[in-house]
Amino acid sequence: MTHTTTTPTILAEVPTGLWIGGRSVDADSGETFAVENPANGEILCRVADAREAESLRALDAAASAQEAWAATTPRERSEILRRAYDMIVARTDEIAELITLEMGKSVAESRGEVAYGADFLRWFSEEAVRITGTFGANPTGPGRIATIRQPVGPCLLITPWNVPLAMATRKVGPALAAGCTVVLKPAAQTPLTSLLFARIMREAGLPDGVLNVVTTTRPETVSVPLMSDPRLRKVSFTGSTPVGRLLLRTAADQVLRTSMELGGNAPFIVCADADLDAAVKGALIAKMRNVGEACIAANRFYVHEDVADEFVDRLVTALSQLQVGDGMEPGTDVGPLIDGTQRAKVAALVDDAVAHGATVALGGTVPDAPGYFYPPTVLQNVSPECRMSSEEIFGPVAPVTTFRDDAEALRLANATEFGLVSYVFTQDFTRALWFSEKLESGMVGLNRGFISNAAAPFGGVKQSGLGREGGAEGIAEYLETKYIAMGPE
Numbered sequence: 001m002t003h004t005t006t007t008p009t010i011l012a013e014v015p016t017g018l019w020i021g022g023r024s025v026d027a028d029s030g031e032t033f034a035v036e037n038p039a040n041g042e043i044l045c046r047v048a049d050a051r052e053a054e055s056l057r058a059l060d061a062a063a064s065a066q067e068a069w070a071a072t073t074p075r076e077r078s079e080i081l082r083r084a085y086d087m088i089v090a091r092t093d094e095i096a097e098l099i100t101l102e103m104g105k106s107v108a109e110s111r112g113e114v115a116y117g118a119d120f121l122r123w124f125s126e127e128a129v130r131i132t133g134t135f136g137a138n139p140t141g142p143g144r145i146a147t148i149r150q151p152v153g154p155c156l157l158i159t160p161w162n163v164p165l166a167m168a169t170r171k172v173g174p175a176l177a178a179g180c181t182v183v184l185k186p187a188a189q190t191p192l193t194s195l196l197f198a199r200i201m202r203e204a205g206l207p208d209g210v211l212n213v214v215t216t217t218r219p220e221t222v223s224v225p226l227m228s229d230p231r232l233r234k235v236s237f238t239g240s241t242p243v244g245r246l247l248l249r250t251a252a253d254q255v256l257r258t259s260m261e262l263g264g265n266a267p268f269i270v271c272a273d274a275d276l277d278a279a280v281k282g283a284l285i286a287k288m289r290n291v292g293e294a295c296i297a298a299n300r301f302y303v304h305e306d307v308a309d310e311f312v313d314r315l316v317t318a319l320s321q322l323q324v325g326d327g328m329e330p331g332t333d334v335g336p337l338i339d340g341t342q343r344a345k346v347a348a349l350v351d352d353a354v355a356h357g358a359t360v361a362l363g364g365t366v367p368d369a370p371g372y373f374y375p376p377t378v379l380q381n382v383s384p385e386c387r388m389s390s391e392e393i394f395g396p397v398a399p400v401t402t403f404r405d406d407a408e409a410l411r412l413a414n415a416t417e418f419g420l421v422s423y424v425f426t427q428d429f430t431r432a433l434w435f436s437e438k439l440e441s442g443m444v445g446l447n448r449g450f451i452s453n454a455a456a457p458f459g460g461v462k463q464s465g466l467g468r469e470g471g472a473e474g475i476a477e478y479l480e481t482k483y484i485a486m487g488p489e
């Protein structure tokens with residue numbers, strides 16, 4: 001493993017205060033917290049640590065800006081988003097380095113995130129000008145039925161650490177396009193990308209107060225006061241299912257609109273008739289993207305017993321060629337996990353699977369080196385009883401179980417309270433359609449491991465969430481439909 005010591009200049013551009021009303025301001029207490037580079041544990045910088053008073057000031061700014069922002073023309077909002085898209089794409093390499101510094105994945109992967117994250121700004125710049133209503137006859141009498149769509153109002157957007165730019169733009173893009181103002185609360189592990197993003201939005205022409213960013217080590221000091229304040233009209237959250245449940249309970253008090261993008265436990269099914277080259281390629285993407293720290297990461301591999309040995313051999317060969325190291329170093333494929341807690345959890349899940357009878361085909365040991373690295377790992381004969389069959393691994397570990405027929409694969413795949421995405425590899429059209437319709441998930445990757453697309457509706461069923469982000473559905477999460485009953489009686 002190699003480690004870098006150079007510090008990219010983009011760090012100096014990150015506003016390290018709270019971003020309120022278009023300015024970077026200190027926390028009242030002057031308190032700050034450290035942001036760490038997970039590749040070596042070094043402190044990158046310190047950012048302001050907000051409490052309730054500053055959180056409410058961010059909502060003051062968003063609430064004051066709401067009426068004027070909602071009154072802008074869709075074209076004005078569209079053009080600001082499009083300018084921000086162009087500015088981010090023009091600075092892809094630098095922003096990718098910032099993502100890698102705070103989150104860990106390789107710069108090559110972070111470039112992919114910049115493209116994906118920026119694309120939500122482009123997509124919603126296009127959606128902003130297509131907010132339509134309806135006008136039609138009253139089927140039972142005189143008058144007309146009309147509907148218009150209006151912005152929900154000020155929103156609280158809470159994002160996780162694993163995809164710091166795209167999780168922010170996937171919410172901010174549609175909220176702003178719809179005419180909502182926002183308070184964005186990024187994860188404490190990765191606040192820098194969101195703070196830089198806020199600054200770029202201002203440079204792209206966003207009026208002050210429309211986008212505010214509050215960083216904190218105590219997230220409930222933002223969520224509780226804001227969600228208890230009648231000026232807030234919506235909360236959109238991406239993160240773990242337990243925190244999602246907590247926020248849904250809090251949201252009930254003010255009957256807030258909610259969007260919830262929660263945890264996953266994706267099955268990856270390889271049928272006997274699958275193209276194994278495509279299945280291994282898909283597995284590499286679905287498992288290793290983002291160091292396995294993705295809600296859509298393949299979490300359980302179900303492989304038909306006739307092709308299981310060959311699939312595992314090929315997967316082990318492909319994964320053993322990946323270079324583990326500091327994401328900033330050229331040639332690195334697999335960066336570190338986000339922190340020591342996450343790595344300890346991955347290691348404990350692997351130990352638990354082995355204690356339940358799994359065999360290790362690759363990896364499986366924590367390296368004795370600085371940083372929070374964990375090697376690509378393949379486990380065979382993984383029991384449905386072990387923890388990783390029901391819990392998100394969030395690391396580069398592929399547990400493989402065999403199945404005998406389609407019905408068994410489907411039963412295993414659906415045996416979870418999660419339902420975000422499923423992957424299926426088969427060359428048989430009828431089987432592909434059967435699995436796609438029967439799998440209990442909001443999304444299906446059919447003969448592909450890469451599903452992320454700003455133009456498609458992303459989201460889960462069961463305890464993986466409520467609502468969709470991206471696609472035509474994404475902007476609807478930030479709009480209310482108003483029905484106007486038009487006379488005469």
Ligand code: NAD
Pocket residue numbers: 158159160161162163167185186187188219220223238239240241243244246260261262263264294295296392420460464465
């Ligand atoms: P997390 O739930 O611990 O934290 C997510 C965010 O919620 C962070 O900003 C955190 O500070 C905040 N938070 C934590 N407790 C809170 C509270 N009591 N009140 C308000 N905010 C609170 O999740 P994480 O570890 O940052 O991210 C990993 C999880 O996110 C995984 O479960 C993953 O599947 C999920 N995720 C889901 C999607 C999706 O689109 N469905 C995308 C990415 C990640």
